[in-house]
Structure formats: C-alpha cells, structure tokens
Amino acid sequence: MEQHFDRFRRNDFWVNIHKNTDAYNISTNSKYVNLINHFFPILERNSPTKWKISNNYENMSNLWLPHRCCDQDIMTKFINWSEEVTKEVLWLNLNKNIKEFYDDELDYCIALDFNIIYGEGRTKLGEAEYQLKYKNKDLNLNEKEQYVCIIMRKMLDSCKYIPFTNKSNWCVSPMPATEFGKTKFAWNLAERLSKHLALPFINPILSYNKPQLKNLSIKEKINTWDTIYYNNGVKLDENQVRGNNVLVVDDLYQSGVTMWEYAKFLKTIGAKCVFGIVCVKSLRDSDNT
Template structure:
C-alpha cells in the first residue's frame, strides 16, 4: 500500500433479509483490517480482479451498521504507514495511524493545487487560532474515535508537545477538547519538551531526528495503556514515530496516531 492508503470505493448491498454482499477494493490492505477490527463477523473474502474481493455476510442490522461505518472510515480518511524515508529509523512503535484528510489536493480539471475542506479548516485553526475551526476538527476527530474500534477502546489522549516558549499549540488544544468531548483521559500534562528545538519542518530528516533526540519527556503513567497521539500535520511522520517510541519504552500497550491532515508529500527536505 506504500506509505498511505484510502479506500476509494466499496459496494455493500442486501441480497436477502439477513444476507449482504460486500465488495471492497484495495483488498490486500483493508480485508485484514475488517477481520481484525470486527472479529465477531465472519469475512470470507474471495479475490477478484484489480485488487477487489467479495464476501457474503450473514449479519444483523446492528452489525451491518458497524461494517458500513468502518468502511466509511476507510473511504473518508487516510491510513498512514512508514514512508521509505523513515523506514530505516523505526520499527513498530506506532501501531496504526490515520489522518482525517490531505491538506492539499489537485483540481481534476484545472490542475491547480489548493486546500481540501479539512486542510482549510486545519489552516484556520492553526494559523488564525480560529475557535470555530478548532471545534469542527474536534467534532470530526471525536466521530472517528467513536467509530474506529481501536481508538474507541483507547482511554488516553496525548498531543505532540510544543516548544516550551510556545503559547499556542493546536495539538494541545485539540487533545484537551477531544478528551473532554469523548470522556477519555486528558494526557496534555503527561508529555513535554524539555528544551527548545529548531523549526523541524525546515530541517533535513536526519537533522530533525537528531534535534528530537532527548528533547521530549513522558511524565505520566502510560504502562499498559492505549494512547491516542494527536498532531495537526503529518508530513514524513518522524515526530509522531519518535514520540510513539518514547511511549512504548514507557510501557504503552498501543500507540494510535491521529493527525488532522497529511501533507501532499512524505519528504522532510531530505536533500536540502
């Protein structure tokens, strides 16, 4: 699937009262996830053409809704994996990671690049400190956490931490408000930067990782816990994966990344 995936299509139709036909594309990526996240449902997929596969499900109305909502998560949000750029530096520190959407998209007709709807909202929430935009992001993040089984079970929400001198940091605000909305534990006070780091987006990847080394401290108890790690922008993922490594070293059972937007490219100025 490369470093990102998004299910562009599925078909889910009733064939009899309690029988449903499900066809998905990108089967190699998403069939195992359906089986993992909904183990109570028997998915017996038969492979077809062009990466599609089909199964017939005997399910209740409640189970049908669970399947449909999870399919919509796969279709509407971006599943993120390690890019080839950070692959040599990390292992399995981050159990799973999603972004609500990309920050930019190319117009199909004009070929012009502009903000996606989510990208525009994230930009307003971050650059303008727009409270309404932040509320929109929290609503979407909360809906995601309610539907996705792993995120629903997680009890702690924690942000990528800011520099000590920073007075406004969107991931902190989102984590705090998301914890309040979902009833999960607010972990904003459980993580901090112990020293200033330079503007990381401007650094080549190797220098970025060097700057992060020893700069972040986990101060709360995460032993045996599943932690949702919040960031506003996922670029190469190096910061998210670095913090996930620290959480795993502190005994976290699972680390689930969740970003507002994914940048259009994976690279962090690698050749600059």
C-alpha cells in the same frame, strides 16, 4: 461479484470483498486484520480457515467465509463499514522517506483529510487548520470557534474507527511541547478531544532546548528527536502510559517523522498501542529540506 474499497493509492487501508455462489472471500492489508476483528469479530469466528497471510501478495491477508457460516445482515454492515472506513479518513503508514527507520512503532494513524487538492486549493479542513495555525492572531473569537468546530466535528466522528474496547485503558496526548507550545492550536486540539472523549490527558513537556527542525534532513530530525527522548528531554507521567493505549493528536502529518518518533518513545516506556489522529495530511511525504 467483487467490491473494492479504497480511497487513493496513498491510503494504506483497503478492503476487497469477492462474492461467489457459495462463499465470500475477503482480502485486506495485513496490518488492519486486528482492526476488522475488533469491529467484526464474528467474521473470523465463523470462518473455517480464519485469516491467512497471502502466499502471492506481500502484506495481504485473506478470509474465506462460506455463505452457510455468515449472516447476511452482518455482511451488509461490514460492506457499508468497509466503504466508510476506507474513504472517510486517510489511513497513513510508512512512506518511502521514513520506511528504513521504523517498523511497527505506530500501530495506526488517520488523517481527517488532505490539506490541499491539486488544482483546487485547500480543502475545508485544510483551510481550518491553516487559519488556526498560521492566521490565529488575525481571527476574532467567533472565527476561531467556527474553524475549531469544523475540525472537532470531523475528528470526533472519525473516532468511531478507533478500537475502543474499554476506555479505561486509553489516554490522549499532544506532541511534546514547551510551556509556550502548550498555547498553540495542536495542543489545544488534544485537550479538547480529551475532554470530549472523557479520557485522561498526558502532559508531555519538552524540557530540552530543541533546535529548529524545519530545514534538517529526515535523518537529522530523527537523530535530534532521539537525543531529546533518550536524554530525559521530555517529562511526562510514565504511569499514565505504561500498559495503556495512547491516542496521539497533532495538526499536520507530512513525512511522519514527528509522529513515528513519539510513538517509538511511548512504546519504550510501556505503551501498549499508539494510535495517531491528525487534522490533515500534506500532499508531500518529504519534509521542508
């Protein structure tokens, strides 16, 4: 019997479980082995061969687990978890437009959903993100709170997939913004998540006169962010970052340049792990050029 857990081709995290008469064979994208080990350490611990990188398929790792070495209740929980973790959120990684520029700066990144579905319009989360980002001035307080609650409920629920071992070494950060940017939805969302999770909040203040990035190419955007980050264009407390794990919160993931550039910067100042969480992923992987 074989079970394959995935959502779409664009979802980076998948799990394949093959059961035969005497063993389970588990396969996954190698990037997510550590994540599985966090939530189900007993699987590798009980495997005689441990995780092994596939000789036949790129970025695949395999785990052989004889029936005599595994608890059926644990396997049932793992199967249920595999279905949830691969289908309830989108796991994002490098796409063809940014792959040449980055490596492992962003450890993991999840989106709560796509913003729209072809032929069906905006998703529920996509509509909430759109209203709060672009129609905020037209909403009354009750409408704003309803849309915020839609996103926060899903975001908090999705945090169960973040490998929190000890929350004392985690903190939350929005994307860098000016003082005016701190009033916008994305920053407010990060502040709310920080409070709900009881995690320290990083204040990355953009002190550089950032040009409009909307119509720049991906390469031009990367160069612009590099100029900002490595010329003291962002002020934050590096002691909050150094040696810690940073949960970066944003509203929209399109090409991924903004998230990956910030992750790269956080790693240069000592972040141990950078985990991104965003409201929605656009159907496009390219930016608005």
